[in-house]
Amino acid sequence: MITCVRGTRDILPDEIHLWHLVERESAAIFDRYGFEELRLPIFEVTELFARGIGDTTDIVEKEMYTFTDRNDQSLTLRPEGTASLVRAYIQHQLYKDGGTRKLYYAGPMFRYERPQKGRYRQFYQIGAEVLGPDSPGVEAEVIDMLMLLMDRLGIGDTRLWINSIGCPACRPAFLAVLQEREQATAGRLCADCVRRIAVNPLRVLDCKNPDCQDAVNALPSILDYLCAPCRSHHERLKKHLGLLGIAYHENPRMVRGLDYYVKTTFEITSGALGAQNSLLGGGRYDGLVEQLGGPPTHGFGFALGLDRFVLALPEAVRAGSRPVPDVHLAPLGETAQELAQVVAARLRRAGFAVSQDFQDRSLKSHLRHANRMGVPRVVIIGDAEAEAGQAALKSLITGDQILVPLTELEAVLRQQPAEKE
Numbered sequence: 001m002i003t004c005v006r007g008t009r010d011i012l013p014d015e016i017h018l019w020h021l022v023e024r025e026s027a028a029i030f031d032r033y034g035f036e037e038l039r040l041p042i043f044e045v046t047e048l049f050a051r052g053i054g055d056t057t058d059i060v061e062k063e064m065y066t067f068t069d070r071n072d073q074s075l076t077l078r079p080e081g082t083a084s085l086v087r088a089y090i091q092h093q094l095y096k097d098g099g100t101r102k103l104y105y106a107g108p109m110f111r112y113e114r115p116q117k118g119r120y121r122q123f124y125q126i127g128a129e130v131l132g133p134d135s136p137g138v139e140a141e142v143i144d145m146l147m148l149l150m151d152r153l154g155i156g157d158t159r160l161w162i163n164s165i166g167c168p169a170c171r172p173a174f175l176a177v178l179q180e181r182e183q184a185t186a187g188r189l190c191a192d193c194v195r196r197i198a199v200n201p202l203r204v205l206d207c208k209n210p211d212c213q214d215a216v217n218a219l220p221s222i223l224d225y226l227c228a229p230c231r232s233h234h235e236r237l238k239k240h241l242g243l244l245g246i247a248y249h250e251n252p253r254m255v256r257g258l259d260y261y262v263k264t265t266f267e268i269t270s271g272a273l274g275a276q277n278s279l280l281g282g283g284r285y286d287g288l289v290e291q292l293g294g295p296p297t298h299g300f301g302f303a304l305g306l307d308r309f310v311l312a313l314p315e316a317v318r319a320g321s322r323p324v325p326d327v328h329l330a331p332l333g334e335t336a337q338e339l340a341q342v343v344a345a346r347l348r349r350a351g352f353a354v355s356q357d358f359q360d361r362s363l364k365s366h367l368r369h370a371n372r373m374g375v376p377r378v379v380i381i382g383d384a385e386a387e388a389g390q391a392a393l394k395s396l397i398t399g400d401q402i403l404v405p406l407t408e409l410e411a412v413l414r415q416q417p418a419e420k421e
């Protein structure tokens with residue numbers, strides 16, 4: 001048997017309606033906040049990610065699916081969406097009209113990580129980016145949008161973590177102090193951290209290795225080293241969040257895994273998830289557009305993990321979101337079968353979701369089948385009823401049954417919208 005590759009999975013019909021729910025709600029909410037969708041390719045030239053995400057990040061160092069095509073070009077399955085989106089923004093000069101562009105994307109991403117619950121090698125992200133303004137108000141607006149989305153989906157037990165990782169003006173001085181302190185405690189750090197001291201000392205701060213935690217917790221806080229503009233930006237973000245009534249926790253260790261961030265970084269975690277508890281993350285990337293060859297442009301955005309959103313959906317939402325047909329047709333006999341096919345086609349054109357399975361079932365079996373699906377109403381057509389141009393409409397909720405002329409079936413179904421179970 002050939003199975004899917006480790007770290008990838010099939011999303012089966014049992015679960016897909018949950019994905020549709022998250023996708024639908026995200027699109028509707030993002031629309032309310034003025035975001036427009038962009039569809040991006042799944043692979044790009046490797047250089048885009050090396051330059052965009054940063055050579056010394058985990059993603060670029062060891063997680064990319066990179067291959068050469070038949071033309072010897074190095075290509076990479078996208079490990080994230082921001083670099084691609086910014087590439088498209090530059091390529092199509094979406095900055096031309098000036099002002100703010102609010103864009104979002106959705107789709108699969110690929111990273112060679114160790115698979116576990118909530119962490120896959122092909123996973124799905126929905127991300128949104130605001131290109132143009134550098135106001136903390138924009139950041140609070142995006143976070144507010146995410147709060148609304150999680151609220152609509154019933155995702156609870158969440159925590160918003162915010163941080164500022166400074167800018168090219170203040171970060172170097174912090175990095176020098178940090179590097180020195182990391183070197184002094186290198187004996188208590190894991191091999192990965194020791195290697196990072198030289199190449200990317202900031203990343204030591206968010207090492208997840210439990211053995212490093214004591215040493216890492218004793219390292220200096222970047223919030224004590226911010227320059228005046230970064231400090232003011234951070235304070236204003238907190239003020240805006242306060243105005244919106246959004247609770248947050250400051251976490252000076254949260255630097256995130258991508259090199260392009262400046263000033264604000266943020267993350268939302270959920271207690272409804274296991275070890276992989278990060279629902280989404282993002283931040284400000286003011287230098288990225290310029291770094292990839294575009295005009296100087298401020299940027300702020302996030303990516304949410306669709307797999308993890310689905311995992312975090314509460315039971316009530318899961319149970320209620322499964323699509324159920326409006327009506328099941330139960331023809332009994334051959335003439336009735338033929339008639340039922342025509343009735344089904346007519347009802348579907350009238351907007352009803354109709355279940356009809358062409359199996360020669362008894363009435364009991366039809367009713368059992370309809371009950372199992374949670375269909376609220378069954379149209380029973382026996383050969384005698386078919387002759388008379390009638391059907392019995394049975395409510396599986398009340399048990400009531402009435403005889404309806406087939407010509408009036410649509411009207412009666414519409415008049416008595418049955419509550420689905």
Ligand code: AMP
Nearest residue numbers: 118119120123278279280281303305308
């Ligand atoms: P990142 O692009 O690393 O900032 O991650 C943003 C979000 O994408 C995370 O908060 C997760 O929800 C999700 N995510 C990242 N990596 C994976 C993965 N390997 N499997 C599933 N979800 C992931």
